[in-house]
Amino acid sequence: HPERYRAVQKDVSVAERLVDMGCKLQASADFIAGGRFGREKKPAQRLFDQNLYSFIASDAHNVGHYDCLAKARAKFSVRGAHFR
Template sequence: MLDLHCHILPGVDDGASSLGESVRMLHAAAKAGITEIVCTPHCRDPYFDFDAMWDAFEALRSHSPIPLRMGFEVNIRKLRELGLEWVECLKFQDSNTFLLELSTHAGKRDFEDYEREIYELQCKGCDVIIAHPERYRAIQEDIEIAERLVKMGCKLQASADFIKGGRFGKERKPAQRLFDASLYSYLASDAHCVEHYAVFAKAWAKYAPMLREG
């Protein structure tokens, strides 16, 4: 079982604060049935330090009981600031997969711009995954926006905390609608601490059969 979105690297963002906590998270992930992890620290202010994040990855990999790969959760505003020349550096390790975070409070018109930017990523060979669409206000208000993203080739990733209401307390119903419409391809822990892996295990047991194939 792959976990493709988590904040497990020590001391680089708002996830694990130390190597010891990271190792405890690894063991919690293994207990939850996870057999491979893509580490995805935030590529957004105030956290992004590319070299420090890679150093943290190398430090953690030597302590891991399960295979790790490096990746990033790339905020679209930060990507605009960095420029498309950074795309190759921000893909998942040994992959064309690109995990993209959109703006929580974006409206429908913002998503028109996002679609153009996603198309640019796809033209650069990226397989774009949209992180936690259940958090985005525009999708909460209009599921057709999520349907358009899927039609243009994106895959959608649910963050497991939606079963407890989510980060902002309003994600459970939007996530259920997206699952009911068979729009999610991935369910990830989005873990920031040990306890989040128990939440992931609970969500996986119920919702894994509802993920899209392919």
């Protein structure tokens, strides 16, 4: 969940370099509601805009996470991301 890391929040090129090295990045679906710490939505959107994610998944720690996954899936499914 790179959108949770302050380094990525400050500089999306950190995530770009990871993808360039062959890493697959996964968004946590709760970013759609702001994320765990309330600051993941903007960096996650930038990562989607740059097509850096390979997956969207739900942590499924509570029922609300499934709602987030459904919203993220509806918003980003056209980009070819995988949903778990």
